[in-house]
Amino acid sequence: MNTQAPLRDDTTSATDDRPVKLLCQDVWKVFGEGAKNFLAKHNGAPTSEDLSKAQLVGAVRHASLEVRRGENFIVMGLSGSGKSTLVRCLSRLVEPTWGKIELDGIDLLKASPDELIEIRRHRMGMVFQHFALLPHLTVLENIAFPLSVQGVERKTREARARKVIELVGLSGREQFYPRELSGGQQQRVGIARSLAVEPEIWFLDEPFSALDPLIRREMQAELLRLQSVLKKTIVFITHDFDEAIRLADRVAIMKDGEIIQIGTPEELVLHPATDYVAEFTRDVQRSKVMSAASLMRPVSPSADYGGTVGARDKISSFSARIVGVRKNFLVTAADGRPLGEVTPDDVIDILADRDVAKEARV
CATH class of the missing domain: 3.40.50.300 (P-loop containing nucleotide triphosphate hydrolases)
Structure with a gap:
């Protein structure tokens, strides 16, 4: 036991x-x-x-x-x-x-x-x-x-x-x-x-x-x-x-x-x-349970974002959009504050069940 x-x-x-x-x-x-x-x-x-x-x-x-x-x-x-x-x-x-x-x-x-x-x-x-x-x-x-x-x-x-x-x-x-x-x-x-x-x-x-x-x-x-x-x-x-x-x-x-x-x-x-x-x-x-917050990286200076997602949004809910536009998405808190960003490549790695390097994340 x-x-x-x-x-x-x-x-x-x-x-x-x-x-x-x-x-x-x-x-x-x-x-x-x-x-x-x-x-x-x-x-x-x-x-x-x-x-x-x-x-x-x-x-x-x-x-x-x-x-x-x-x-x-x-x-x-x-x-x-x-x-x-x-x-x-x-x-x-x-x-x-x-x-x-x-x-x-x-x-x-x-x-x-x-x-x-x-x-x-x-x-x-x-x-x-x-x-x-x-x-x-x-x-x-x-x-x-x-x-x-x-x-x-x-x-x-x-x-x-x-x-x-x-x-x-x-x-x-x-x-x-x-x-x-x-x-x-x-x-x-x-x-x-x-x-x-x-x-x-x-x-x-x-x-x-x-x-x-x-x-x-x-x-x-x-x-x-x-x-x-x-x-x-x-x-x-x-x-x-x-x-x-x-x-x-x-x-x-x-x-x-x-x-x-x-x-x-x-x-x-x-x-x-x-x-x-x-x-x-x-x-x-993992895309069904992982949130954007768990995958995000630090915000890039002068980034051109393809969209915005909430920190608690599941990857499966925005994976098609981010892969489609091939641009990073800004991750925001409930009050709109920027917290980080998610990259299309990291999302693809999750969809393919590959580990994303932890040191790349916040």
Whole structure:
């Protein structure tokens, strides 16, 4: 077992002043008889050998992470890596064996059953791979269902349901039943149902993995559109790195129940902490994750630029333009300040998967 401490994204944390919404600290989920006493005996730090001797299974092992308000935080790994168990621990759908989980400073592991029910009903939204729609209810009724559980009167809950129906693009289908909808439309109903309670934090566990590739991409675009409007704090589980690249602010990679590395997609691809992370990201096109800032050189005196790009713009987004004009592009900060320049040759090297000399960059 890799026993290193989870790697923090110190660079991102230092520049991101948004408050921490969700804190997960040294969380374990161990299956087997006497698991809690076992962890206490080992002070919350058993080795894989200790677990094996005790005939216990560590589904999640000393997991620590921080999710900031409004962040798209992706947890990913292969099947059996512990990612789904971890997200269920974060909402206490699965009871953690050890550790601390806080939502806005509230210790969820100390919350009473009644307190936890209220938190889930009013502050959390959850969407899973299987839509779990109620087949005997219409779209409107399915979306309004969690509000009826809250005791919201019918007129109010239906008004709120109609609002989110319009938000997710299902207007005109209010009276359809799930069997009359496509897979993508059914998942939109699931998303709308979770949004109807106006959650502060949104847990999505591989919500698009059962969809066809084209519909899946449409749903990813829909999620990004919704997030641009709603600014939710999102914890999203996936095993698809291309999906993570498209959606994530930061990514945590899991293996054998452990968080191996946390970082932006660019950091994970360019600076993998372990051989496992390097192998996991090996086939990712660097132009999709590398920003102009990571490739830029110092500004040239009296340069004749062929265009301007933002520091955070991905190389794939402007590669055709810069190669087409065969002139350097100026890289600017969000406030318009010049930061450096990107050359067509460096972009071509990235597209051809050749390393660009680091000493040439800022």
